Amino acid sequence: MKIFMKAGFILLFLLAAAGGIFASGKTESKPLNFALSGNPDTLDPQGTSGTLTFQVDKSIYDTLTEPNEKGVIVPALAESWDVSKNSLVWTFHLRKGVKFHNGDPLTSADVKATFERIVDKKTGSPNKKAFDVIKSIETPDDLTVVFTLGKPYAPFLASISSGWGAILPKSLIDTGHDFASEPVGTGPYKMTEWVRDSKIVLTKNNDYWMKGYPKINQIIMNIIPESSVQIQGLLSGQLDIVYMVSKDNVPLLQKSPDITLTKNLTSLIMVMAINCSRPPFNNVKVRQALNYAIDKQKVLDTAYSGGKVIGTFMDYGNAYYKDFTSLYPYNPEKAKQLLKEAGVGKDTVIKMYLPQNYPPHVKAGEMYQDMLSKVGLNVKIQMVDWSTWISDVYRGSKFDLTVIGHTGKLDPNGTLSGYGKGKYVQWYNDEAASLIEKAAETMGYKKRKAIYDKVLGIMAEQVPFVYVGSSYRTSGIRKNVTGFRMTPNLDTFDFRWTEFK
Amino acid sequence: MKLFLFILKRFFRLVLTILIISTIIFFVIRVIPGDPALVVAGIDASNAEIQAIRVKLGTDVPVAVQYVRWMKKLVRFDFGTSLISNQPVMTLIKQRFPLTFSLALLGIFLGILIAIPLGVLSAVHRWSLWDYFGMVYSQLGMAIPSFWLGIILLLLFSVKFPIFPLFGSGSIKNLFLPAIALGFARAAVILRLTRASMVDELSKEYIITARAKGLTEKMIHYKHALKNALIPVVTVTGIQFGYMLGGAIIIEQVFSLPGLGRLFLFAIYQRDFPLIQGGVVFIAVIFSFTNFLVDMFYSFLNPKIRIS
Numbered sequence: 001m002k003i004f005m006k007a008g009f010i011l012l013f014l015l016a017a018a019g020g021i022f023a024s025g026k027t028e029s030k031p032l033n034f035a036l037s038g039n040p041d042t043l044d045p046q047g048t049s050g051t052l053t054f055q056v057d058k059s060i061y062d063t064l065t066e067p068n069e070k071g072v073i074v075p076a077l078a079e080s081w082d083v084s085k086n087s088l089v090w091t092f093h094l095r096k097g098v099k100f101h102n103g104d105p106l107t108s109a110d111v112k113a114t115f116e117r118i119v120d121k122k123t124g125s126p127n128k129k130a131f132d133v134i135k136s137i138e139t140p141d142d143l144t145v146v147f148t149l150g151k152p153y154a155p156f157l158a159s160i161s162s163g164w165g166a167i168l169p170k171s172l173i174d175t176g177h178d179f180a181s182e183p184v185g186t187g188p189y190k191m192t193e194w195v196r197d198s199k200i201v202l203t204k205n206n207d208y209w210m211k212g213y214p215k216i217n218q219i220i221m222n223i224i225p226e227s228s229v230q231i232q233g234l235l236s237g238q239l240d241i242v243y244m245v246s247k248d249n250v251p252l253l254q255k256s257p258d259i260t261l262t263k264n265l266t267s268l269i270m271v272m273a274i275n276c277s278r279p280p281f282n283n284v285k286v287r288q289a290l291n292y293a294i295d296k297q298k299v300l301d302t303a304y305s306g307g308k309v310i311g312t313f314m315d316y317g318n319a320y321y322k323d324f325t326s327l328y329p330y331n332p333e334k335a336k337q338l339l340k341e342a343g344v345g346k347d348t349v350i351k352m353y354l355p356q357n358y359p360p361h362v363k364a365g366e367m368y369q370d371m372l373s374k375v376g377l378n379v380k381i382q383m384v385d386w387s388t389w390i391s392d393v394y395r396g397s398k399f400d401l402t403v404i405g406h407t408g409k410l411d412p413n414g415t416l417s418g419y420g421k422g423k424y425v426q427w428y429n430d431e432a433a434s435l436i437e438k439a440a441e442t443m444g445y446k447k448r449k450a451i452y453d454k455v456l457g458i459m460a461e462q463v464p465f466v467y468v469g470s471s472y473r474t475s476g477i478r479k480n481v482t483g484f485r486m487t488p489n490l491d492t493f494d495f496r497w498t499e500f501k
Numbered sequence: 502m503k504l505f506l507f508i509l510k511r512f513f514r515l516v517l518t519i520l521i522i523s524t525i526i527f528f529v530i531r532v533i534p535g536d537p538a539l540v541v542a543g544i545d546a547s548n549a550e551i552q553a554i555r556v557k558l559g560t561d562v563p564v565a566v567q568y569v570r571w572m573k574k575l576v577r578f579d580f581g582t583s584l585i586s587n588q589p590v591m592t593l594i595k596q597r598f599p600l601t602f603s604l605a606l607l608g609i610f611l612g613i614l615i616a617i618p619l620g621v622l623s624a625v626h627r628w629s630l631w632d633y634f635g636m637v638y639s640q641l642g643m644a645i646p647s648f649w650l651g652i653i654l655l656l657l658f659s660v661k662f663p664i665f666p667l668f669g670s671g672s673i674k675n676l677f678l679p680a681i682a683l684g685f686a687r688a689a690v691i692l693r694l695t696r697a698s699m700v701d702e703l704s705k706e707y708i709i710t711a712r713a714k715g716l717t718e719k720m721i722h723y724k725h726a727l728k729n730a731l732i733p734v735v736t737v738t739g740i741q742f743g744y745m746l747g748g749a750i751i752i753e754q755v756f757s758l759p760g761l762g763r764l765f766l767f768a769i770y771q772r773d774f775p776l777i778q779g780g781v782v783f784i785a786v787i788f789s790f791t792n793f794l795v796d797m798f799y800s801f802l803n804p805k806i807r808i809s
Contacts, residue, residue, distance in 0.1 A: 041585045049543025124557035126546035180587045197759035198670045224757045232660050387535030387772045
């Protein structure tokens with residue numbers, strides 16, 4: 001007993017001491033506290049497909065060109081670029097006086113080494129194919145890089161502008177530096193601390209090439225998995241920005257006078273994917289019936305944070321989007337009729353696989369099940385974890401129906417490439433497939449748009465998916481913080497213009 | 502000499518246990534669906550890219566070869582490298598272990614601090630106010646889920662009365678609330694057991710003898726009965742400590758703590774084979790070691806229990 005009491009006193013004393021340290025306030029300029037809902041697996045921009053990595057890397061690295069806030073590609077590390085008449089030779093003129101965080105000046109050799117690293121098999125980059133089209137890279141002088149492509153490839157500039165086009169320093173590439181845990185780039189912030197699963201500290205790069213930017217000295221990305229903790233942190237001022245607020249938490253934040261809620265359309269394509277090789281879905285009538293049976297707006301409003309309904313496989317805000325929503329409006333009667341014609345009833349058991357780590361998709365899946373049962377279909381739900389989803393459902397096509405959101409891409413080729421030749425929906429359409437390939441080799445918005453219109457038309461009619469829509473994203477930001485941007489189509493955080501009022 | 506033999510025996514048992522469970526876990530995680538290369542690759546990668554990733558991760562070779570490679574490393578106490586973060590598994594565990602260990606220790610300590618005194622009081626003063634309080638507490642403790650208690654504690658002591666930080670790690674202040682959330686339920690179990698065991702001891706004949714000898718009630722309760730009553734309590738507390746390392750997963754999630762629980766949870770989600778294997782082996786060692794300590798503690802409580 002005595003031992004316990006003694007230990008108890010010691011403990012209380014320790015806590016009191018700790019509390020005392022806590023009371024001392026800091027006077028230096030305030031860091032920006034940002035909530036990140038997960039820990040990035042790696043910070044090597046070439047080593048992953050994970051969005052979290054690119055969201056953090058956006059502040060650490062630069063690309064030659066980048067999308068501005070309207071999604072238009074503008075100069076970044078390259079001041080300008082020219083394309084040869086045959087669209088095969090791309091020349092980039094680098095900005096002068098740019099320095100890496102380790103002090104190395106940026107030269108054309110760094111650019112060459114960067115792209116040679118990503119196409120090297122040993123790097124094992126999931127984005128290698130975006131650069132396989134490069135035949136050679138030449139560096140006529142320190143500030144000029146010339147890419148020669150094997151064939152005309154319209155998405156090239158988009159690939160260069162995406163997160164995986166980040167420029168790394170040659171000197172560290174040569175020594176086999178561990179970019180996964182110690183990123184070194186030219187970006188507006190240097191990574192100064194990373195406590196895995198706890199926080200990532202970014203400190204201002206005073207030599208940043210954009211004069212006068214960034215504004216804030218330090219950004220602390222607090223890794224907080226629990227959304228209610230993020231919300232409470234924002235309300236109490238311990239956090240400045242929560243970039244994704246779930247629908248349930250919106251009313252709570254609306255009541256606070258200290259918080260601004262912003263609502264943006266994401267570039268996500270929310271779908272219910274249909275396995276077109278499996279009966280009864282090999283019959284286009286059944287797939288059409290599914291599209292008639294779903295009240296898309298209701299799903300967007302209930303499961304996702306609202307959004308815009310789409311009628312084909314392209315995000316609503318995309319320059320290549322075309323409206324096909326009138327093709328299959330919500331019409332359960334029509335759905336029943338089509339199912340009757342196809343002879344599909346309650347005795348056909350349909351299995352819907354839901355990724356359990358994405359609660360909105362699970363919620364949407366439950367709504368689809370309900371709506372489909374109203375037109376007389378028998379849908380069974382099977383929950384799977386993400387690894388199983390990606391291996392069995394996506395790669396293995398072992399599903400009847402599944403629910404997912406496809407992330408936006410800077411170039412429509414990124415969204416459409418591979419469709420018509422199977423993909424996970426097992427949809428085969430030679431015309432669509434060859435048009436998609438043709439569009440990738442065609443230059444100029446107008447010419448490409450004409451081809452993509454046809455592709456999207458075929459996909460809208462043949463419905464390998466139930467296209468649902470592009471959802472909204474609500475961000476919660478403290479009133480004294482301005483200028484927080486999200487990069488369009490890439491969904492990365494851009495803190496360069498962020499400041500405290 | 503006997504102690505030495507005992508430790509040696511225990512050590513061999515531990516090696517055997519690890520060999521068996523590591524083999525089981527090795528094959529189990531490869532039988533269940535999910536491929537780490539696909540987790541890295543994401544949904545846009547081509548087959549060639551996936552194959553290159555498999556080569557890089559070393560998952561392209563047959564499972565038997567992977568098993569031999571892993572065993573070769575394991576005997577040299579090398580757990581290999583995480584497939585996802587590319588860090589040595591041992592480094593990752595070393596980074597995370599102090600936090601989870603302190604959390605479990607503080608949790609069990611707070612649990613004991615509540616449970617044993619309350620359990621003894623309940624047993625000594627049966628059907629008193631103490632006893633009723635103990636009963637209500639243990640009912641609540643077992644019924645309340647720890648993550649819910651965690652969130653309530655956060656709302657109360659980090660939001661309403663901001664005494665403790667809402668998130669972050671690195672100081673003991675970050676551990677206090679999660680330790681309460683963890684210890685609360687554990688205390689309920691220990692409390693019930695302490696009470697039952699104490700009541701049982703107090704009805705034994707040697708207590709009557711002690712009373713007949715004229716010993717004070719205090720002497721009887723604490724010197725004689727408690728010491729004997731604690732033996733089953735120690736066993737259960739030892740096991741509870743092991744469970745706490747597991748229970749920490751949810752609590753670490755709620756309190757944004759970078760501990761072992763989250764490390765292993767994500768390792769499973771992402772099919773990070775070497776990290777899962779290393780984690781299981783590590784937890785097994787901790788469990789065996791705790792059991793060993795519990796056994797040692799018995800002989801301290803009651804010298805009659807010989808090490809054999």
